[in-house]
Amino acid sequence: MATQASRSAARLMISPSVILLFLWMAVPLGMVIYYSFRRYRLLNPDRAGWAGWSNYSNFVFSPDFGGALVNTLILVLGVLLLTVILGILIALLIDQPIWGQGPVRILVISPFFIMPPVSALVWKNMFFNPSNGLFGELFKYLGMPPYDFLGQAPLASIVTIVAWEWLPFATLILLTALQSLDGEQLEAAEMDGAPPLKRFFYIVLPHMSRAITVVVLIQTIFLLGIFGEILVTTSGGPGTASTTLPFLIFKKALLDFDVGTAAAGGIVAVILANIVAIFLMKAIGKNLD
């Protein structure tokens, strides 16, 4: 039905979006690449000049980088593991015939709508605080010494907070996938005497595999950028114990005012994110045909 006229009209309708997104991508990226090869400190702007690869080597070989990379991996993998496994279990539970499925869904999805600084501060103060937090109270009740969660296990604590934020997303998507499963197939398997675990691993899990892939990829994109939670809980500390890659770049740029090194870090982050993105695009692209 596409005539020549409607095609050119379509091009006109699409072009504002394309131009804006192109600028939004190309201009900052071009600038980051440029600055990543420049010596540029906001506090000392006179000493500007080409820096060669020194910003990259400063960033990559700084003692903080390795730690930040490991912390980022722990954060992403920890949250993925928790949300996918718990998400599957909770989705299986909610999918059973129960009374009040609607309200249960609403309660489970709620944390997803809470803004990250709120989630982080509520957990930090009202749960993790060793003297006034609820976990502290629980420890006291059990006769255990107080434990400073964010001081002694900062990364695990942040993983907990972020997993709480993303568990609803995983659960909801896995539940949606589960609800499209053909019940007759399961009943047939049941009649043939397949035990529940076998039914789960041979029928339910394969059916959910696509949804699991999507959850993992989309969450990874968002988790690689986790920032607000770290800023308001530990500010990357103690020391650098909970400094992730985005947080390290933020520190270089807006705390050390070292634009060049931060830009080099930005390029590293872009490359890492693109590796994930390639897989995500493949998974989503399949659905377009």
Added chain:
Amino acid sequence: MARAVTPARKTVNTAAAWIVALIIFFPILWTILTSFKPEPVAVASPPVFLNFDWSFDNYRTVIQQRGYGQFFWNSVVIAFGSTILGMIIAIPAAWAMAFVHGPRTKDLLMWMLSTKMMPAAGVLVPIYLIAVYFKMLDTQILLTVVLMLMNLPIIIWMLYTYFREIPVDILEAARMDGATLFNEIVYVLTPMAVPGIASTLLLNVILAWNESFWTLNLTAFNAAPLTKFIAGFSSPQGLFYAKLSAASVMAFLPILILGWFSQKQLVRGLTFGAVK
């Protein structure tokens, strides 16, 4: 895949599901309860659940002394402004791609999505420098534009997946009956597109409201939205749990309620149509 089970089994499942749901919801419930407590009760040991003098004092304090109103207004302007601006740009594009499906439409859509993969931290430096150069730091306009650009691919994708479901045959039927392009759009397509547009709007307002990388890094006070307001509580002075809770409730309640309405569309929207 719901199947018939015995009432006993259903009771057990129901109890288990509700317990899990309440555990997940508990931090939110606890925040709401704490917001009504006097400060000493908020940190009482052992913790007090319901048995205290409920009052709105914390809300009053937060509104009057912490300038809640301005932050709230900034959040409204930035979240709705960026989403509506994005919709104005995205609707024609999604429309054209859905109804004039060309050979390169798929590539174009994937390319748009790929701009979303750019990590915010990676482009923090240039965006910050551009903002400084144009003296736009800490302005509503900057935040509105940045969040609009950030969410534009999601908006286009969501609209596209909704528009794709509008049957093209109806258009042809209308055309046969002599409808002009204008009539076609106003009387045939728009009514069918409204639900998709509404849920796209809703979900993107939620995403923009909660966005906390750009809103924290590009604002100081004038354009600071509720994310910044709450982050301001991270270095506490004295007793503040109840006030923090009241501020938190005021920051999340409007969006939580919007979220409950949008949860059915959430899956589709956030998986770009890959899970339905």
